[in-house]
Amino acid sequence: MNLFTPFAQRSLSLRNRLVIAPMCQYSATDGVPSDWHLVHLGSRAVGGAGAVIVEATAVSAEGRISAGDVGLWNDEQLAAWQPITRFVTSQGAVAGVQLAHAGRKASVLPPWQGGHPLAADAGAWQTVAPSAIPFDAHWHVPQALDAAGIAKVIADFRAAAVRALEAGFQLIELHAAHGYLLHQFISPLSNHRTDEYGGSFENRTRLVREVIKAVREVWPEHLPLWLRVSATDWTEGGWDIEQSVQLARDIKSLGVDLVDTSSGGLVPHAKIPVSPGYQVPFASRIRHDAGIATGAVGLITESTHAARIIDEGAADVVLIARESLRDPYFPRRAAQELGVPITAPVQYQRAW
Numbered sequence: 001m002n003l004f005t006p007f008a009q010r011s012l013s014l015r016n017r018l019v020i021a022p023m024c025q026y027s028a029t030d031g032v033p034s035d036w037h038l039v040h041l042g043s044r045a046v047g048g049a050g051a052v053i054v055e056a057t058a059v060s061a062e063g064r065i066s067a068g069d070v071g072l073w074n075d076e077q078l079a080a081w082q083p084i085t086r087f088v089t090s091q092g093a094v095a096g097v098q099l100a101h102a103g104r105k106a107s108v109l110p111p112w113q114g115g116h117p118l119a120a121d122a123g124a125w126q127t128v129a130p131s132a133i134p135f136d137a138h139w140h141v142p143q144a145l146d147a148a149g150i151a152k153v154i155a156d157f158r159a160a161a162v163r164a165l166e167a168g169f170q171l172i173e174l175h176a177a178h179g180y181l182l183h184q185f186i187s188p189l190s191n192h193r194t195d196e197y198g199g200s201f202e203n204r205t206r207l208v209r210e211v212i213k214a215v216r217e218v219w220p221e222h223l224p225l226w227l228r229v230s231a232t233d234w235t236e237g238g239w240d241i242e243q244s245v246q247l248a249r250d251i252k253s254l255g256v257d258l259v260d261t262s263s264g265g266l267v268p269h270a271k272i273p274v275s276p277g278y279q280v281p282f283a284s285r286i287r288h289d290a291g292i293a294t295g296a297v298g299l300i301t302e303s304t305h306a307a308r309i310i311d312e313g314a315a316d317v318v319l320i321a322r323e324s325l326r327d328p329y330f331p332r333r334a335a336q337e338l339g340v341p342i343t344a345p346v347q348y349q350r351a352w
């Protein structure tokens with residue numbers, strides 16, 4: 001039983017290998033997290049996870065998916081995160097944050113309002129991307145970033161990492177998956193640039209490497225840095241697992257400690273063969289071929305399945321998203337089902 005053994009990375013130790021995956025709540029005002037975030041993230045820390053990773057947190061206002069996204073581009077946001085990270089860590093979970101820029105998928109409504117691009121009179125903002133190619137018909141046409149725009153993106157990630165530390169986070173995950181800005185750069189389907197940021201694998205991955213380097217310069221040596229990738233676009237001619245393995249090899253030496261392995265999101269109509277654990281083979285490939293720790297995610301809803309992924313060496317951690325919305329105490333339930341004694345908060349011990 002390895003799922004409930006600690007997972008050490010740099011100076012940090014996760015108490016177990018169940019991690020709450022980043023999940024947008026679309027419930028912030030001006031990027032400032034609210035009481036909702038304290039209760040939502042706090043419950044999942046009480047629920048026993050090894051780490052709780054905060055949703056895609058924008059490094060700039062224009063990098064938000066929706067107007068309700070949280071951010072870390074100013075000090076008001078920084079201060080609002082402090083009580084949240086304090087509570088999460090007080091419950092024994094590592095507080096992680098996913099730093100993100102939505103690129104061409106920015107400026108949309110929250111899913112419960114349809115998720116469509118914002119109308120001009122509803123506060124739409126200019127989106128940016130490697131190339132002026134919209135995500136889909138009727139989506140915003142992004143502005144292709146120029147050199148100054150790219151430099152600003154890198155500086156924004158760096159500044160957000162500085163704020164993340166002061167906000168009390170112990171783990172940063174960079175979002176290079178699901179069709180957001182960094183993924184838009186690495187995929188040939190969304191990056192048609194002819195400068196040093198487009199064309200070859202080396203050029204398409206330049207921005208993600210530069211962001212990693214900038215973040216690593218300010219993020220302490222003793223704290224881990226993770227990268228979330230989409231291992232494949234599930235589309236002919238797109239980003240794929242071979243390129244993901246190569247990227248994982250390249251970023252290891254830049255100070256990335258784990259590749260959180262998801263898939264898809266770059267193009268709207270990809271055919272994705274969804275089934276329980278369907279992305280686990282990608283995590284396993286990257287782990288074995290690139291020699292870096294990985295996280296498995298996607299339709300993992302049962303304790304025995306999560307335990308098997310770790311036991312078989314397919315991944316080092318298992319990220320749980322929707323099952324933890326159905327049951328914020330999923331890690332406690334998993335421990336019970338697997339017969340692993342774990343402590344409950346003292347306030348709850350009469351029930352355990």
Ligand SMILES: Cc1cc2nc3c(=O)[nH]c(=O)nc-3n(C[C@H](O)[C@H](O)[C@H](O)COP(=O)(O)O)c2cc1C
Binds near residue numbers: 177
């Ligand atoms: C409500 C919701 C919000 C999400 N927001 C994010 C996000 O902010 N960043 C991200 O990388 N993935 C996000 N995801 C994807 C999840 O992290 C996860 O990869 C996906 O749901 C598959 O895992 P699951 O089958 O355990 O739900 C979101 C998923 C859900 C359901």
